[in-house]
Amino acid sequence: MQFQFAQQGLTWHDTYFLAEGLLNTLELAASATVVGTIGGVVLGWVRTVSVTARVATTPIVDILRSVPMIIQLILANSFLSLAGFSTSPFIFGTVALGAWMAAVTAEVVRAGLLSVPPQYGKSARSLGMNRRQELVYISLPLAFRTALAPWINLVLSLIKDSALAGVIGYVDYMRATQTLITRTHETWVLLLGAGFLYFIICYPVSKYSRRLERKIAV
Amino acid sequence: MIEIRSVRKTFGPLEVLKGISLDVNKGELLCLIGASGSGKSTLLQCINGLEPIQGGEIIVDGVSVHDPKTNINTLRRKLGIVFQQYNAFPHLTALENVALAPRVVAKRSRSDARALAQKHLDHVGLGAKAGSLPSKLSGGQQQRLAIARALAMEPTYMLFDEVTSALDPELVGEVLETMRLLKAEGMTMVVVTHDISFARESADRVAFLHQGEVCEIGTAAEVIDRPQQPQTQKFLRRERQASLDMLERTVA
Numbered sequence: 357m358q359f360q361f362a363q364q365g366l367t368w369h370d371t372y373f374l375a376e377g378l379l380n381t382l383e384l385a386a387s388a389t390v391v392g393t394i395g396g397v398v399l400g401w402v403r404t405v406s407v408t409a410r411v412a413t414t415p416i417v418d419i420l421r422s423v424p425m426i427i428q429l430i431l432a433n434s435f436l437s438l439a440g441f442s443t444s445p446f447i448f449g450t451v452a453l454g455a456w457m458a459a460v461t462a463e464v465v466r467a468g469l470l471s472v473p474p475q476y477g478k479s480a481r482s483l484g485m486n487r488r489q490e491l492v493y494i495s496l497p498l499a500f501r502t503a504l505a506p507w508i509n510l511v512l513s514l515i516k517d518s519a520l521a522g523v524i525g526y527v528d529y530m531r532a533t534q535t536l537i538t539r540t541h542e543t544w545v546l547l548l549g550a551g552f553l554y555f556i557i558c559y560p561v562s563k564y565s566r567r568l569e570r571k572i573a574v
Numbered sequence: 575m576i577e578i579r580s581v582r583k584t585f586g587p588l589e590v591l592k593g594i595s596l597d598v599n600k601g602e603l604l605c606l607i608g609a610s611g612s613g614k615s616t617l618l619q620c621i622n623g624l625e626p627i628q629g630g631e632i633i634v635d636g637v638s639v640h641d642p643k644t645n646i647n648t649l650r651r652k653l654g655i656v657f658q659q660y661n662a663f664p665h666l667t668a669l670e671n672v673a674l675a676p677r678v679v680a681k682r683s684r685s686d687a688r689a690l691a692q693k694h695l696d697h698v699g700l701g702a703k704a705g706s707l708p709s710k711l712s713g714g715q716q717q718r719l720a721i722a723r724a725l726a727m728e729p730t731y732m733l734f735d736e737v738t739s740a741l742d743p744e745l746v747g748e749v750l751e752t753m754r755l756l757k758a759e760g761m762t763m764v765v766v767t768h769d770i771s772f773a774r775e776s777a778d779r780v781a782f783l784h785q786g787e788v789c790e791i792g793t794a795a796e797v798i799d800r801p802q803q804p805q806t807q808k809f810l811r812r813e814r815q816a817s818l819d820m821l822e823r824t825v826a
């Protein structure tokens with residue numbers, strides 16, 4: 357560990373350490389959101405149009421949705437190290453959080469697609485659009501409107517769950533905070549600071565999503 | 575010309591069309607009338623290939639609609655259809671609703687498509703509403719928007735499925751007016767309607783469908799004023815009674 361000094365108070369240098377943790381948190385949350393969302397849109401679409409794909413993917417989706425993130429992280433990490441598979445904590449965190457994000461996003465996407473009344477698809481087809489054009493210009497934009505609010509909730513959960521990535525050795529903001537607490541015993545200040553920081557990250561996301569929702573309302 | 579040859583259509587065990595044969599000639603307005611469930615909507619959707627058929631053939635300008643070798647998306651550009659339920663795309667403005675298919679299906683440039691869309695909105699009297707979302711339009715305006723959207727693909731035929739049935743009575747007139755305008759311009763139209771007086775005054779020919787078969791077909795005067803088949807007579811009596819009842823309710 358970087359800071360092995362016993363019982364030392366907080367210094368200015370620690371802000372730098374925390375800032376690095378913050379950056380790591382943002383990077384992990386962003387990459388897992390992108391990976392999970394792209395995966396989730398594809399998975400959700402496939403699960404909507406194909407019964408076979410739905411049946412085949414249901415167990416994995418259910419497991420990813422129902423088992424707590426911290427257990428998934430620890431188990432997957434141990435399995436991978438036992439299998440002699442090593443990768444950077446960032447990649448591993450992205451894959452683990454991204455897989456969860458894909459599973460839950462898929463369900464949101466599916467619900468969004470199912471909420472599009474079939475008559476719009478029929479109208480699109482009657483104008484000569486093929487299935488892809490119908491999906492791109494009609495079904496996905498309409499599904500997006502239904503899915504936006506629940507998807508934002510998932511993004512917020514993901515940001516908060518990224519605080520668990522410390523268990524796989526990723527030094528995110530939470531892990532940085534814990535390290536400093538161990539050294540300085542400034543538990544209150546550091547935890548309040550961490551709580552405030554997650555709030556500062558999440559609040560603009562939900563605020564902006566509400567603005568966007570109003571803007572695209574039909 | 576649309577040629578419908580012994581078309582059979584089933585939904586599972588239910589036989590909805592039992593061998594329908596019918597021609598639609600260039601430039602004519604053919605009204606389809608018949609009781610609820612007689613298969614009128616199903617027939618229209620078979621004509622532009624939205625529903626598969628189990629027997630017979632539908633030929634549009636020499637091309638068989640249900641032949642797997644036919645490019646159905648190209649053929650559909652000849653066949654505009656307007657449904658009973660308003661289904662303007664809710665996330666697009668009136669102008670974008672009309673411009674979308676010309677742009678992505680007919681591959682016109684963006685500015686071309688918008689100019690074309692504006693022209694068709696003007697045509698149905700919605701020129702001033704180009705920037706409005708469908709939710710800001712009345713039911714009658716939404717139906718005229720759906721008509722403009724279909725017309726923008728410059729179809730040879732227009733199919734209308736009870737386009738005024740979901741409208742408040744005071745909005746019916748403006749939509750029928752638009753349809754009369756199209757007829758005056760020589761558009762070939764197949765119109766499913768419960769509005770017997772519209773059929774009487776506007777149709778060149780009227781076909782009465784009964785339980786999935788063409789029971790009687792002829793000029794509007796023949797079928798509506800002097801129906802020969804007892805089923806047609808019974809249907810028209812009931813429809814007249816229903817519209818009288820409605821008139822009384824509106825007056826009272």
Ligand SMILES: Nc1ncnc2c1ncn2[C@@H]1O[C@H](COP(=O)(O)OP(=O)(O)OP(=O)(O)O)[C@@H](O)[C@H]1O
Pocket residue numbers: 585588590608609610611612613614615616617
């Ligand atoms: N997708 C479907 N699946 C199963 N049955 C259907 C389907 N669509 C229509 N039907 C049935 O086919 C029959 C004919 O329906 P259709 O909608 O063509 O009648 P219609 O003459 O248009 O009646 P209406 O005047 O009520 O619109 C009805 O019995 C209907 O229940």
Ligand SMILES: [Mg+2]
Pocket residue numbers: 614615616735736
């Ligand atoms: Mg119908």
